Amino acid sequence: MLENFMPELVSAIRLTEKNSPLTRQSYGQRTVQFCEFELITDGAGEMITEQKSLQTVPGRIFIRKPGMRTEGFTPYFSYFIVFTDSSLAFRNVELPLYIDGMESLTPYFKTIYKNFIYPTRASTLEIKSCIFHIMATLMDENAKKIPYSISTSIEYIKNHLTEPIDISFLAKISGYSVNHYIRIFKKAIGETPVNFIKKYKIQKSCELLEATIETVEQISLKCGFNSLSYFFRSFKDIMGQTPHEYRNSIRLYEE
Numbered sequence: 001m002l003e004n005f006m007p008e009l010v011s012a013i014r015l016t017e018k019n020s021p022l023t024r025q026s027y028g029q030r031t032v033q034f035c036e037f038e039l040i041t042d043g044a045g046e047m048i049t050e051q052k053s054l055q056t057v058p059g060r061i062f063i064r065k066p067g068m069r070t071e072g073f074t075p076y077f078s079y080f081i082v083f084t085d086s087s088l089a090f091r092n093v094e095l096p097l098y099i100d101g102m103e104s105l106t107p108y109f110k111t112i113y114k115n116f117i118y119p120t121r122a123s124t125l126e127i128k129s130c131i132f133h134i135m136a137t138l139m140d141e142n143a144k145k146i147p148y149s150i151s152t153s154i155e156y157i158k159n160h161l162t163e164p165i166d167i168s169f170l171a172k173i174s175g176y177s178v179n180h181y182i183r184i185f186k187k188a189i190g191e192t193p194v195n196f197i198k199k200y201k202i203q204k205s206c207e208l209l210e211a212t213i214e215t216v217e218q219i220s221l222k223c224g225f226n227s228l229s230y231f232f233r234s235f236k237d238i239m240g241q242t243p244h245e246y247r248n249s250i251r252l253y254e255e
Contacts (some may be wrong), residue, residue, distance in 0.1 A: 003204045007131040010082040012116035020074055027072040031240040034082050035090050036064040039102060039109050045078030045143060049097050050191075057212060060088055063095045063138065067239045070206040079109035082187065083131060088207050090135070093156060096190045099141050108134050145186045149174040153185070157197055164222045168191050201225065202238045209247045218244045 024045070037063065041157035045056040046213060049070040054062075056076035085091070108130040115123035153170040170193060185192060187192050206222045217228055220243075225231035235243050 003063070004087040005085060005132065005135060006087040007035070007083045007085055007090070007128055007135075009112065009116060010084060012082075012113045013079045013080040014113050015076070015080065017077065019139070020077055022075050025074045029057065029069065029071045029224065032064045032066055032068040032070060034084050036067060036080070036082050037109075037131075037138075038060070038062040038064075038078050038080045039105060040078045041106070041143070042080075043074070045069070045076035046073040047098075048073075052097065052190075054098060055057055055102065060070055060098050060100050061102045061105070061134075061138065062098045064097075065091055065203075067202070069240070079106070079113055079133070082114050091203050091207065092158075093135075093139060093144070093216055094143075094189065095138060095142055099138055101178055102137070102141075105137060147184065149176070150188045153181075153191075153193075154196075157200060158195075162222060163200060165197055166226075191247050198234055199238060205231070205235065205243065206239070209243055216247075219243070 021041075022197075040056045040058050040060045040062070043056055043057055047054045047056055047062055047070065048070055049062065049064065054060075056078070057073075067107055112130045113129050124170070153174045156170065156173065157165060165184070165252050168178050171178045174181050176184060185196070189196055191199075194209045205219050205225075208219045208222060209216075212219075215221075216231075220228055220231035225234070232242060235246070236240075239246055243247070
């Protein structure tokens with residue numbers, strides 16, 4: 001996966017006592033447009049992402065993909081990097097909303113921030129190297145936490161996207177009862193199999209909207225939506241805009 005990863009830094013921010021409120025305030029609700037890593041360095045605030053309330057614990061890295069809805073509440077301090085990935089590899093990596101105990105990655109965030117604020121001839125290379133290291137570390141850490149049986153069922157979902165996917169069949173190939181499979185899946189991935197399948201289909205549709213000139217109708221069928229109206233409702237629910245609006249926004253960004 002990482003051999004195709006092509007990160008390009010959009011911005012790097014450092015939240016400190018000097019530029020971040022010390023009392024509880026909201027940074028406002030927003031829909032994530034690019035790829036994001038945020039490493040919490042201190043404080044005790046809150047992050048609501050995908051309707052889940054999460055504490056901003058020092059050493060915790062929040063991982064955000066395009067389309068996620070999030071809102072941060074102070075007080076907390078962090079390094080926050082935003083980047084694009086033209087290969088779309090980042091979207092296909094299964095990562096949770098956060099991973100704890102990542103204090104060791106602080107120097108890489110500092111290097112990215114320093115090179116963004118004070119660029120040199122070597123900055124682009126240094127930044128990419130640091131993002132690669134962060135990504136590889138997060139993937140390795142997460143791989144330790146996902147049972148092989150769940151990874152197998154995820155691969156099945158990815159390889160049979162256009163077909164009806166029955167949860168009972170996924171449970172069977174994973175060796176669990178349906179209820180136990182749903183519990184194990186949610187614990188490992190952070191959401192139910194049904195929600196994961198729906199989001200993955202929308203993720204693939206975003207890739208096709210960005211990379212092809214196929215019609216929205218063609219893309220909806222390729223991503224396993226037999227109903228165009230259901231595809232539109234699902235896309236807007238997850239991405240906050242229609243497929244046409246999303247495609248137009250990407251084209252405006254590329255220009």
